[in-house]
Amino acid sequence: MSAISIGQAAVLGVVEGITEFLPxxxxxxxxxxxxxxxxxxxxxxxxxxxxxxQVGAIAAVLVYFFKDIVRIVSAWGRGIAxxxxxxxxDYKFGWWVIYATIPVVVVGLxxxxxxxxxLASLWVxxxxxxxxxxxxxxxxxxxxxxxxxxxxxxxxxxxxxxxxILALLFxxxxxxxxxxxxxxxxxxxxxAATRLSFxxxxxxxxxxxxxxxxxxxxxxxxxxxxVVGTAVSFVVAYASIAWLxxxxxxxxxxxxxxxxxxxxxLLLGLLASGALTA
Numbered sequence: 001m002s003a004i005s006i007g008q009a010a011v012l013g014v015v016e017g018i019t020e021f022l023p024x025x026x027x028x029x030x031x032x033x034x035x036x037x038x039x040x041x042x043x044x045x046x047x048x049x050x051x052x053x054q055v056g057a058i059a060a061v062l063v064y065f066f067k068d069i070v071r072i073v074s075a076w077g078r079g080i081a082x083x084x085x086x087x088x089x090d091y092k093f094g095w096w097v098i099y100a101t102i103p104v105v106v107v108g109l110x111x112x113x114x115x116x117x118x119l120a121s122l123w124v125x126x127x128x129x130x131x132x133x134x135x136x137x138x139x140x141x142x143x144x145x146x147x148x149x150x151x152x153x154x155x156x157x158x159x160x161x162x163x164x165i166l167a168l169l170f171x172x173x174x175x176x177x178x179x180x181x182x183x184x185x186x187x188x189x190x191x192a193a194t195r196l197s198f199x200x201x202x203x204x205x206x207x208x209x210x211x212x213x214x215x216x217x218x219x220x221x222x223x224x225x226x227v228v229g230t231a232v233s234f235v236v237a238y239a240s241i242a243w244l245x246x247x248x249x250x251x252x253x254x255x256x257x258x259x260x261x262x263x264x265x266l267l268l269g270l271l272a273s274g275a276l277t278a
Contacts (some may be wrong), residue, residue, distance in 0.1 A: 002220050003043060003049075004046065004205040004235060006224055009232075012050070013228065013231065014233075016229070017234070017236025020054060020233070020240070021061075021176050021198065021237065021241055023136060024177070024259060025172045025173060025174035026174075027175075028128065028129055028174070028263075029263075030050050032267060034046060035276045041120055041121075046221070047116050047210040048062060051208045051209050051211070052064070052226055053209075053229040053230045053233045054209050054233070056230035058201070058209070063238065070251075072090045072199075076090070077271050079188055096158070097157065097162075097203060099154070101203045103164075104162070104168060105166055105207065111168070115168060122267060122271055122276060125170060125172035126172065127172065128170040128174075129260045129261070132166075133256075135181050136256065136260075139180075139181035139182070143186075144187045145188070145189040147186070148188070156196070157189070157196070160183050163202055164221070166181060166258075170209075172264070174260075177256070179200060180193045180197050186240075190248040190249070191245065193248075194244060195245075
């Protein structure tokens with residue numbers, strides 16, 4: 001019998017699609033939702049399932065930013081073949097995405113037992129939601145928002161890419177929140193910070209989903225729930241991306257900060273009262 005039903009998979013797909021790219025922690029919300037539905041958050045197959053349905057959200061990014069991705073990949077390919085093309089920013093950016101993914105891959109493989117064990121606790125999620133909120137608020141206040149996407153450098157990409165490690169180790173911190181906050185501290189404007197977070201998330205999240213596929217299928221989650229969860233996350237994530245880019249163009253991240261604190265405090269209360277188990 002599958003550890004996750006088709007109905008539960010659909011619900012988790014909606015949660016994943018909405019929260020993957022918003023700076024509110026998709027992993028944290030998935031774990032909270034799993035806890036409320038009585039699904040063991042530290043079960044190997046469940047951890048694998050949540051990683052796999054992220055591929056649906058990443059597919060939404062690939063479709064939404066298809067023209068940008070084709071432009072960057074084409075420039076990267078031309079630069080590989082022709083030295084004269086290597087001055088182009090898109091060629092350099094292609095390499096930067098690759099370089100910036102290496103730290104999170106190394107840490108992810110090395111710390112896998114911790115990530116799937118003690119760090120999968122809902123106590124960690126609650127604490128990370130609240131602490132991450134403080135980081136996000138400070139970053140939004142500190143940042144001068146004066147640099148655009150074309151002003152990004154290798155240093156920016158490496159620092160923002162490495163920030164993904166925070167979300168990897170502390171579910172609830174939010175990959176989007178960590179990367180956007182780092183980009184804001186580096187004085188990128190909110191739209192540039194958001195787009196950079198999207199691009200840097202593509203290889204890391206796709207790789208994680210493919211790597212965890214064997215655990216999701218091989219240890220208790222059926223193919224049907226995986227397909228449903230992934231499909232639902234794709235549709236919902238596409239709409240979420242479109243909304244977020246419009247939102248950050250005119251608003252600060254304060255709404256997300258407040259929301260994260262409220263969810264974190266409520267989660268602490270549920271855990272302390274015994275209504276939820278960690």
